[in-house]
Amino acid sequence: MPVRDSSRRRFLGGIAAGTALAASGVGHAGKAVARPTPPIGASPDELARDEAFWREVGAFYDRTKGVLNLEHGYWGKMARPVQDAYLDALRMVNAQNSFYARKDYAADEAESVHRIARALGAHDDEVVITRNATEACHNVIRQYRGLGKGDAVLIADIDYPHFKSHMHWLGDGRGVRVVEIEIPTRANQVDIRKLYQKAFESNPDLKLMLITHVSNQHGLVVPVAEVAAEARGRGIDVVCDAAQSWGLLDYKVADLGVDWVAFNLHKWIGAPVGTGALYMRRGSLGKVAPYPGDGGTEDMNVAKRVHPGTYNFAARLAIPAALDFHESIGTANKEARLRYLRSLWTDEAQHMPHLEVLGGKDEESWTGIGSFRLAGQTTIEEATKLQQRLETEFGIFSVVRKGLASGGCVRITPQVFNSADEIGRLVDALRDLAKSAISA
Numbered sequence: 522m523p524v525r526d527s528s529r530r531r532f533l534g535g536i537a538a539g540t541a542l543a544a545s546g547v548g549h550a551g552k553a554v555a556r557p558t559p560p561i562g563a564s565p566d567e568l569a570r571d572e573a574f575w576r577e578v579g580a581f582y583d584r585t586k587g588v589l590n591l592e593h594g595y596w597g598k599m600a601r602p603v604q605d606a607y608l609d610a611l612r613m614v615n616a617q618n619s620f621y622a623r624k625d626y627a628a629d630e631a632e633s634v635h636r637i638a639r640a641l642g643a644h645d646d647e648v649v650i651t652r653n654a655t656e657a658c659h660n661v662i663r664q665y666r667g668l669g670k671g672d673a674v675l676i677a678d679i680d681y682p683h684f685k686s687h688m689h690w691l692g693d694g695r696g697v698r699v700v701e702i703e704i705p706t707r708a709n710q711v712d713i714r715k716l717y718q719k720a721f722e723s724n725p726d727l728k729l730m731l732i733t734h735v736s737n738q739h740g741l742v743v744p745v746a747e748v749a750a751e752a753r754g755r756g757i758d759v760v761c762d763a764a765q766s767w768g769l770l771d772y773k774v775a776d777l778g779v780d781w782v783a784f785n786l787h788k789w790i791g792a793p794v795g796t797g798a799l800y801m802r803r804g805s806l807g808k809v810a811p812y813p814g815d816g817g818t819e820d821m822n823v824a825k826r827v828h829p830g831t832y833n834f835a836a837r838l839a840i841p842a843a844l845d846f847h848e849s850i851g852t853a854n855k856e857a858r859l860r861y862l863r864s865l866w867t868d869e870a871q872h873m874p875h876l877e878v879l880g881g882k883d884e885e886s887w888t889g890i891g892s893f894r895l896a897g898q899t900t901i902e903e904a905t906k907l908q909q910r911l912e913t914e915f916g917i918f919s920v921v922r923k924g925l926a927s928g929g930c931v932r933i934t935p936q937v938f939n940s941a942d943e944i945g946r947l948v949d950a951l952r953d954l955a956k957s958a959i960s961a
C-alpha cells in the first residue's frame with residue numbers, strides 16, 4: 522500500500538523522530554526544534570530562582586495581551602514548538618481526511634498512548650486518551666458497578682464541583698448516601714489524613730470515594746496514597762482526580778496508589794485543548810463496566826470504558842511534542858518554579874490582616890496554585906467583586922472559585938513564563954486592596 526504508507530510516514534516519521542531525538546533538539550517532521558536547556562548541576566530549588574533561565578523558557582510562549590494573566594489553572598498554553606506540531610498535524614489530517622483517519626490514525630494514536638504511559642510509569646494497556654479529565658472521571662463514576670441501595674459514597678468540599686455533583690447524581694439514581702467532608706481553608710497532610718480517617722470510621726457503609734490530588738480551589742495537595750491505602754483496607758474503591766496535578770507536581774501514577782485516575786494533558790503538560798487520559802490499573806477493570814453498549818460486559822479493554830465518538834485527531838497527535846517540551850524543562854524544575862512563584866505572593870499576603878489566604882499550611886501541602894479573599898468576605902458576590910477589582914484597577918486577571926464550604930475565593934495561578942517581577946505587581950496590588958478594604 523505505497524500511497525497509504527507514504528501519507529502516514531511523511532507525518533509520523535517526524536513525530537517518531539521528535540520522540541527519539543528530543544535531547545538532540547530534532548523534533549516534529551524532522552525540523553530542528555529549540556527547547557529549554559536547564560543548566561547542568563542546578564537543583565530544582567536553585568533553578569526556581571534563576572530568572573534568566575525562566576526568561577529563556579518564557580520566550581517559547583506567546584503572552585496574553587492587555588492584562589497580566591495569572592489564571593493558568595483553566596488550561597495550559599501550548600509552547601510554540603507544541604503549537605507548530607499541532608498545526609502541522611491539523612494540516613495533514615485535514616488534507617488526508619478519512620483516508621488517513623480510517624487507515625493509519627490508530628497506529629499513530631498508539632504512539633501518543635505509549636508516551637503518556639511512559640511519562641506516568643504505566644503500561645500502555647492501562648491508559649486511554651480522553652477529551653479531558655471530566656470524561657475520564659465521569660465515566661468511571663457512572664460505570665462503577667459496586668453500588669447498591671444502602672451504600673454510601675464520599676466526597677470533600679475541595680473536590681471539583683462537577684465531579685461532586687456527578688457523585689450526587691449517582692447517589693440519587695442508586696439510592697446511595699453521599700457523605701461530604703469539609704477540609705479547613707488551610708490544612709496540612711496530617712489534618713487531611715485525620716479528616717478522611719474520621720469519615721471512614723463514621724461511615725462503615727462507604728463503597729466508593731472521590732479524591733482530588735490537587736484541588737482546583739486553592740492548590741491544596743491531598744495525601745492520596747495514604748488515604749487510599751486506608752480506604753482499600755476498608756474495602757472502599759477510590760477514583761482519583763489528578764486533572765490539576767499532572768505536570769504541576771513531579772510523580773508517577775504508582776505514587777498515588779489508586780486503581781483509577783483521571784488526568785488532563787491540556788493543563789500542566791501543555792498539550793492542545795481537548796486532551797486528557799484515563800488510567801486504570803491492570804486487573805481493576807472488572808468493577809467499572811464498559812461504556813454502555815460497548816463490548817461485552819466482561820470486556821477488559823481500558824479503551825472500552827470511554828466512547829468519545831469523532832474527536833480532534835490533531836490534538837492527540839501533538840501529545841508527544843507536548844511531552845517532549847514538558848520533559849525538556851523537567852517536571853521537578855517546573856514544580857519548584859511554580860511553588861516559588863506562589864510563595865512570593867502567599868508569604869506576603871498571609872501577613873496582610875485585610876486578607877485571608879487559602880491553601881496548604883506547609884510546602885508539602887501546597888503547589889503553584891493559591892487562593893485568597895478579603896478577610897471575612899466569603900460570599901460569591903464578594904469574591905466576584907474582588908476579582909473584578911484586580912482586573913480593572915490593577916490589570917491582573919484571576920478567577921473566582923466556588924465550592925468550598927468556607928465560601929468563595931479568588932484563585933491565582935502563575936505559569937512557567939511568569940516572572941518574579943510580575944508576582945511583585947500582584948503583591949503591590951494585594952497591599953493596595955487594604956486601602957479600600959478599610960474605607961469600604
Ligand SMILES: Cc1ncc(COP(=O)(O)O)c(C=O)c1O
Pocket residue numbers: 594595653654655656681733735736737762764765785
Ligand atoms: C481539580 C480539577 N478536576 C477536574 C477538572 C476538569 O477538567 P476538564 O474540564 O479539563 O475536564 C479541573 C479543571 O479545572 C480541575 O481543576
